[in-house]
Amino acid sequence: MDEPRPTRLIETALQCYPARWRRRHGDEAAELAVLLIIDGTPPASIAVSYLAGAAREWLTPRPSRRMITVACALLAAACSLAAAAGLLTSAVPARAANTSHWHGRGHCRPASPEPVPGVIAAMGHSHVITREAGHDRSC
């Protein structure tokens, strides 16, 4: 006599589980379903229970999946940092180009990079006094 088999509905529900779960529990779960049907449990309710279990199995984070999530987060962070660095390096030459083509708005010019050394002896400290080449007022 043929061994009793779970209904197609239950087999389909069991197929919804991850492969790892099916390798581990698949045969036993099918056998358990047959025993429950023999006991009088409606096959549909067994199938629904397995479907809900399969959904939970996919949604529950596993340690390995957690590692993958962390790796993806790190990769995304590295990519966004690289993108930000790329934007910065492309923005700096553009700004430099803007300042080199200074048409002058009269008094307002960027600070001169040339420092004028001076010593404030009275205070006993050496200071470098920076004097702006154009105006003393900052813009």
Added chain:
Amino acid sequence: MSVQDSKAGQDVLRRVGEASALILISLADGPKHGYALIQDIKQLAGLELGPGTLYGALDRLERLGFIEPMPADDRRHPYRITTSGAAALRVHLDALERVSAAGRLRLRLGGI
């Protein structure tokens, strides 16, 4: 949530659900496989665990180190409770007892 929690006296089973606690109670008197667990829980608690719920709870308890699978006989995998599983169950049952006693006392005090 870990084995350390139950060692520290925390009721870990309260957070993993009723099915897990019932499975541990069922395994407390000896190893059982899935079908035997469902039958036993039906008898002791009047609750029919769905097979999907059962396997989810078994996996969770195994991850926590509260149960361990034994060598399979045929296609069935019997499970047995571990020492830390027994400790976690004790903590859970103690907590239930305290809540139950407090509830009964309040009912008496309230005259209901």
